[in-house]
Amino acid sequence: MDRSVYSNVGKKEDTTGIAKRVAQISVSAIKQMPVLASKIEGCISLGQGIPSFGTPSxxxxxxxxxxxxxxxxxxxxxxxxxxxxxxxxxxxxxxxxxxxxxxxxxxxxxxxxxxxxxxxxxxxxxxxxxxxxxxxxxxxxxxxxxxxxxxxxxxxxxxxxxxxxxxxxxxxxxxxxxxxxxxxxxxxxxxxxxxxxxxxxxxxxxxxxxxxxxxxxxxxxxxxxxxxxxxxxxxxxxxxxxxxxxxxxxxxxxxxxxxxxxxxxxxxxxxxxxxxxxxxxxxxxxxxxxxxxxxxxxxGKDGDGDRFIRQLVEALSSRRDIICDRLDGLPHLFSFQRPKGAYYVFPKITHDNENDMDLALRLLHEARVITIPGSGFGPTGAGHIRLSFGAPEKDIHRAFDRIDEWAHLST
Ligand SMILES: Cc1ncc(COP(=O)(O)O)c(C=O)c1O
CATH class of the missing domain: 3.40.640.10 (Type I PLP-dependent aspartate aminotransferase-like (Major domain))
Structure with missing residues (x-):
């Protein structure tokens, strides 16, 4: 398995004296991209899979x-x-x-x-x-x-x-x-x-x-x-x-x-x-x-927990609609399968056969949008990026406005 994708993102490691079982594993790209992004001001995240809601009261x-x-x-x-x-x-x-x-x-x-x-x-x-x-x-x-x-x-x-x-x-x-x-x-x-x-x-x-x-x-x-x-x-x-x-x-x-x-x-x-x-x-x-x-x-019967979960699913469902609509507007960049669960979509990059790591890094540095390169999810992930729609609706729109503008300038 090609694990170079990780070292591209992570810092250089010194594994002297470290057990092989640990030296050979990596912190996932999901967690590394936000670390890279922390050095760039004003990024919007479609990266880590965290819903934007707090723990209910x-x-x-x-x-x-x-x-x-x-x-x-x-x-x-x-x-x-x-x-x-x-x-x-x-x-x-x-x-x-x-x-x-x-x-x-x-x-x-x-x-x-x-x-x-x-x-x-x-x-x-x-x-x-x-x-x-x-x-x-x-x-x-x-x-x-x-x-x-x-x-x-x-x-x-x-x-x-x-x-x-x-x-x-x-x-x-x-x-x-x-x-x-x-x-x-x-x-x-x-x-x-x-x-x-x-x-x-x-x-x-x-x-x-x-x-x-x-x-x-x-x-x-x-x-x-x-x-x-x-x-x-x-x-x-x-x-x-x-x-x-x-x-x-x-x-x-x-x-x-x-x-x-x-x-x-x-x-x-x-x-x-x-x-x-x-x-x-x-x-x-x-x-x-x-x-x-x-x-x-x-x-219990329709308690606070049931209501919270119902509202969470409804909110994420409308965020899914938004992200799918915005992706539909970028057919020259991506094709995608509509998600049926969780809060991720995994579009295939149709833009110039661009490598997923390169695209994720360009989106980070040039559009200030955090995405996760697909290679970190196994070989079939190559040529894709993962986008999370746990972010609030306005952030999803702002991220896509930036991607639209970036795509306009770079094509
Ligand atoms: C598929 C999957 N399994 C497990 C976890 C981790 O769950 P937990 O916070 O319960 O450890 C995550 C977190 O993103 C996940 O996406």
Missing amino acids: FIRESIVAALKHDEFIGKYSLQPGIPELKLEIAKYLHRTNGINVDPERELFVSCGAMEALAGVISTVVDRGDEVLIPSPNYSSHIEQILFAEGNPVFVPLIEEEGWRLDVAGFRKALTPKTKAILLCNPVNPTGAVFREEDLRAMAEMALERNLFIISDEAYDFLLYDGLPHFSLASIPELKTLLITCKSFSKMYCMTGWRVGYMLTAARIVDQVLKVHDAFAICAPTISQYAALAALKATN
Whole structure:
């Protein structure tokens, strides 16, 4: 895999004495572009995937009250998480996807979905194991596999069919070394939502070949046009092979609170908890209480949480319309697949066969708009850039006004 894309963006590293498993991984381009941009005044960001909304007040207020009344709120929690929160998560899973999970044994609360993903990949992937991942795919998954000394094997998605899963392509990529399949749905960076029939076919393949499926569902609540979310966790036969990682970050605009969770068979939870104990001890206790307040307001009938999520999805849906309209106005620069979920669009560069890194750097320096080069998301990402529409509507318009002007001057 060509990893030079990272060194183009990052500073020169001195890896003397650094373990190979760390020396070979990188900070993703998603996080590096904002660092480069911090040296340029007045940039507008379509880069990092952070919604522009704050954590809702019903969550913040619950924490203010907890801080006042509970002097022990700053203590470690039980290592797998606060039992009441785990109960509420189980209720939520049942209510939204009909998933039955034993809160005591089959789930644990993590420091965001990210820690759960890193933990489970380190738990099931041995040196030299192959992990099949779609390309393009969330870049941190690639680093997590490399950190575990596994080999990411990229299976291209079918762009013309809305970045559809190529189930036959996955079958072809199987070898005796294949250990797991890693899927993210809805997808960062393309905004695709995989079809239920394709996911079921992937589940069948995993069952036939006894492969783990690691499913990153950080955006499970964020689908547009009334599209339902199909979670692999709703296939009971897959339970012993499936590890699902979910998050509070995006659903409640809580990215910095660092709380998410993993659900899987009890025997796998027990193993991942060893890694969680060694790296994190527990998820931040105060954030777990925030997550508990969030879910309690969601698991009731049309509570504050449900209303907040509904408004968030509506706002992001209209931002999606805006970004798609503005992209439609630039056919000489980009062609794109309309996103169905998450808040990303992944246009293909039609402008002079320009390289994605060069284009992202030119847009940064010449138009002062932050975008993310597509190569960081796997080989199929080359020749694309990722745009996030988490930014407010006026920022999306301002960014595109700048891109329009830049395109006018440079063509
Ligand atoms: C696909 C995907 N998975 C996981 C994460 C990280 O989630 P968390 O904040 O819960 O660690 C992100 C964050 O952008 C993401 O896009």
